[in-house]
Amino acid sequence: xxxxxRIRTLFALSAATILLLAACKGAEPQNLLVLEWSGYExxxxxxxFKSDNADAPVTFExxxxxxxxxxxxxxxxxxxxxxxxxxxxxxxxxxxxxxxxDTSKLTNWDKVPDSFKEQGQVNGKQYFLxxxxxxxxxxxxxxxxxxxxxxxxxxxxxxxxxxxxxNDGPAAVTVSAYVNGWDETGITADQLAQIEQAWIAxxxxxxxxxxxxxxxxxxxxxxxxxxxxYAWQGCYAQALYDGIPVAYATPSEGRNSxxxxxxxxxxTDSYELALKxxxxxxxxxxxxxxxxxxxxGAANQDVMNAIEDxxxxxxxxxxxxxxxxxxxxxxxxxxxxxxxxTEMWARVQAE
Amino acid sequence: MLGRRGTLPVLVGPPLVWLALLFVAPLILIVxxxxxxxxxxxxxxxxxxxxxxQYGKVVGTPAFLRLLGVSALMALGVxxxxxxxxxxxxxxxxxxxxxxxxxxxxxxxVPFAASYLLRIMxxxxxxxxxxxxxxxxxxAGLIGEPLDLLLYSRGAVVITLIYVWIPFASLPILASLQRxxxxxxxxxxxxxxxxxxRFLRVTLPLSLPGALAxxxxxxIPTVGEYVTPTLIGGTGGIMYGNLIQDFFGRAGNWPxxxxxxxxxxxxxxxxxxVALRAVDLRRVAP
Numbered sequence: 295x296x297x298x299x300r301i302r303t304l305f306a307l308s309a310a311t312i313l314l315l316a317a318c319k320g321a322e323p324q325n326l327l328v329l330e331w332s333g334y335e336x337x338x339x340x341x342x343f344k345s346d347n348a349d350a351p352v353t354f355e356x357x358x359x360x361x362x363x364x365x366x367x368x369x370x371x372x373x374x375x376x377x378x379x380x381x382x383x384x385x386x387x388x389x390x391x392x393x394x395x396d397t398s399k400l401t402n403w404d405k406v407p408d409s410f411k412e413q414g415q416v417n418g419k420q421y422f423l424x425x426x427x428x429x430x431x432x433x434x435x436x437x438x439x440x441x442x443x444x445x446x447x448x449x450x451x452x453x454x455x456x457x458x459x460x461n462d463g464p465a466a467v468t469v470s471a472y473v474n475g476w477d478e479t480g481i482t483a484d485q486l487a488q489i490e491q492a493w494i495a496x497x498x499x500x501x502x503x504x505x506x507x508x509x510x511x512x513x514x515x516x517x518x519x520x521x522x523x524y525a526w527q528g529c530y531a532q533a534l535y536d537g538i539p540v541a542y543a544t545p546s547e548g549r550n551s552x553x554x555x556x557x558x559x560x561x562t563d564s565y566e567l568a569l570k571x572x573x574x575x576x577x578x579x580x581x582x583x584x585x586x587x588x589x590x591g592a593a594n595q596d597v598m599n600a601i602e603d604x605x606x607x608x609x610x611x612x613x614x615x616x617x618x619x620x621x622x623x624x625x626x627x628x629x630x631x632x633x634x635x636t637e638m639w640a641r642v643q644a645e
Numbered sequence: 646m647l648g649r650r651g652t653l654p655v656l657v658g659p660p661l662v663w664l665a666l667l668f669v670a671p672l673i674l675i676v677x678x679x680x681x682x683x684x685x686x687x688x689x690x691x692x693x694x695x696x697x698x699q700y701g702k703v704v705g706t707p708a709f710l711r712l713l714g715v716s717a718l719m720a721l722g723v724x725x726x727x728x729x730x731x732x733x734x735x736x737x738x739x740x741x742x743x744x745x746x747x748x749x750x751x752x753x754x755v756p757f758a759a760s761y762l763l764r765i766m767x768x769x770x771x772x773x774x775x776x777x778x779x780x781x782x783x784x785a786g787l788i789g790e791p792l793d794l795l796l797y798s799r800g801a802v803v804i805t806l807i808y809v810w811i812p813f814a815s816l817p818i819l820a821s822l823q824r825x826x827x828x829x830x831x832x833x834x835x836x837x838x839x840x841x842x843r844f845l846r847v848t849l850p851l852s853l854p855g856a857l858a859x860x861x862x863x864x865i866p867t868v869g870e871y872v873t874p875t876l877i878g879g880t881g882g883i884m885y886g887n888l889i890q891d892f893f894g895r896a897g898n899w900p901x902x903x904x905x906x907x908x909x910x911x912x913x914x915x916x917x918x919v920a921l922r923a924v925d926l927r928r929v930a931p
Contacts, residue, residue: 361897462895501797502879505895517775519796633684636896637702643883643891644708 322564325351326571329363329373332356333508338583343574350567358505359462361636367391367559374562375571377425380413380552380624381464387416392557394419399569402576405594413553413623422555423572426584427591429611429621430465430550432543433515433525433533442543445472447522449492454499456521458511461503463639464632465524466493472547472622479625486638493642503643508532515540526552531589531609542609548622554590679903699904709888713868713909716885717916719799720867723806728860730807731814735855736848738815739822750819753812761809765876768805772796772877797879805873814859821855822848857924861917868913869906885909 328335335354337344343352355373357363360382367376368389378386386392397403397420403411406424414422432442439453448457448469459466470489471478481489501519504510512529514520516538523529530542543549556575558568574580581592585601591610592598601607611617682696703709734753742749756764771777774791782788795801825848833843871886878884885905892902 359895362894365897497880500880640888641708644712
């Protein structure tokens with residue numbers, strides 16, 4: 295090859311390398327880190343993404359509570375996406391931790407009911423993608439307990455030693471607010487002191503405070519240790535499947551309802567891939583797995599409409615057209631309130 | 646070859662670096678967290694205005710201090726009983742097992758091959774309403790209904806922790822018993838001392854440093870224990886460590902969690918120093 299040609303070839307190769315490097319620098323990383331709850335890392339819960347993006351590795355880090363997940367995001371987590379539950383939306387927006395979701399790029403977005411979409415909006419912007427949902431109410435053993443019509447069943451001394459409350463301060467305040475007819479977003483210091491005394495008095499009634507629904511609570515309901523529990527409907531469905539005589543109350547004060555959301559971190563370099571992940575999370579197979587394996591509701595209404603299993607129909611109250619009239623949605627509260635409520639709960643535990 | 650001057654940094658350097666990175670630095674961070682006035686999490690780059698607000702909350706909440714006292718008493722009970730039960734095990738290994746000592750020692754350590762969590766869950770099954778203990782008592786006609794107090798109680802936590810610590814506690818006692826010169830026991834026998842006298846006047850005093858090491862090895866981590874109470878303690882078996890874990894985890898309030906941890910650390914160190922001063926090893930173990 296003449297020297298002139300060799301120089302030309304060398305120039306061409308150099309230019310191609312520079313262009314390739316520039317292209318690589320501008321391209322998004324093709325991997326995702328998700329800040330999740332333990333259990334949701336199972337491939338069944340992101341199976342559609344896995345099938346469509348086999349070359350995009352997804353890794354997970356875990357939080358053990360909404361406070362913990364917010365803490366990790368505030369402390370500078372590198373997660374591209376995070377999963378949390380109702381009542382915490384505003385903190386992520388105020389802290390600049392989340393960015394708006396471009397829903398025009400989500401092919402499954404139309405399957406989400408408007409009422410769920412609205413729950414994921416803050417200041418008129420769609421910051422969060424609703425994904426799973428459920429109820430909180432009283433789960434009780436019908437062989438041991440008469441029909442439960444109020445949240446005050448958790449305070450009934452007849453069930454001493456067989457009650458189980460969730461180990462969570464804000465949840466305790468919510469229950470007390472229901473029982474006393476108070477607005478939980480406006481709990482005063484005096485009311486909080488009353489709530490603390492009520493839960494201290496209630497403490498000996500518990501076998502234990504549960505932390506994990508399927509790890510702690512369900513086995514204890516099934517082996518007869520727990521008769522009355524603050525519970526999500528997942529444990530109710532599990533007990534029904536296992537033939538345990540249980541019922542899930544519709545208290546006169548109303549059930550509580552919660553929604554799980556995904557947000558895209560404001561610091562992510564993988565925004566487009568994160569959108570693909572969220573879209574796939576709403577896809578039918580993935581959402582159906584949430585319904586049939588965790589017994590949690592799906593934000594994909596097509597999946598909910600297709601439910602035929604009697605246990606799931608009962609657990610989600612699908613045949614009860616008035617169910618939402620008896621349901622209180624978890625309201626947002628301030629950081630100061632949450633802090634005061636968790637400190638109150640620590641004092642209850644310490645007594 | 647390294648000279649004497651060169652040997653010391655080589656031997657001491659790596660563990661010192663390890664300690665500085667993984668013990669001292671985190672401890673300094675905990676101290677720094679505990680001095681933050683705000684609740685919530687601690688983010689990098691936030692301004693730091695030292696304050697004793699969190700310590701005020703800990704000291705000003707009698708329930709927290711009471712629970713620390715209860716946890717210290719539980720740890721004391723666990724440490725005393727575990728050490729007492731570990732002593733005969735170590736004695737057997739040191740003086741009676743002879744050629745099979747290694748085999749028995751390996752058997753003693755077998756439980757460590759299973760995860761701590763699994764062993765605790767096994768206890769949960771044993772002590773539960775349909776567990777082995779209740780079934781046995783029921784089959785023997787001693788109880789009509791399952792005993793609830795076996796599980797989800799302070800007693801369940803103490804029993805389980807004693808079980809967990811016995812193999813650990815026997816190791817320092819075994820080491821101290823193995824160091825005893827047999828000639829000292831032979832001299833005592835020659836002077837007319839019977840087996841009990843030899844044990845009480847020679848073996849026990851000489852092995853006390855090991856027994857004390859075992860005691861503190863159990864006591865110190867047990868004060869801050871939180872896994873066992875979480876799994877089998879129920880609401881009555883909650884320990885001080887559970888509060889710390891809650892504030893660092895579920896509640897996301899690191900400054901208050903750090904202050905609780907520091908108060909426990911300071912009081913435990915003071916307690917250990919006082920105990921060491923009260924029990925003068927040079928006097929009891931000549």
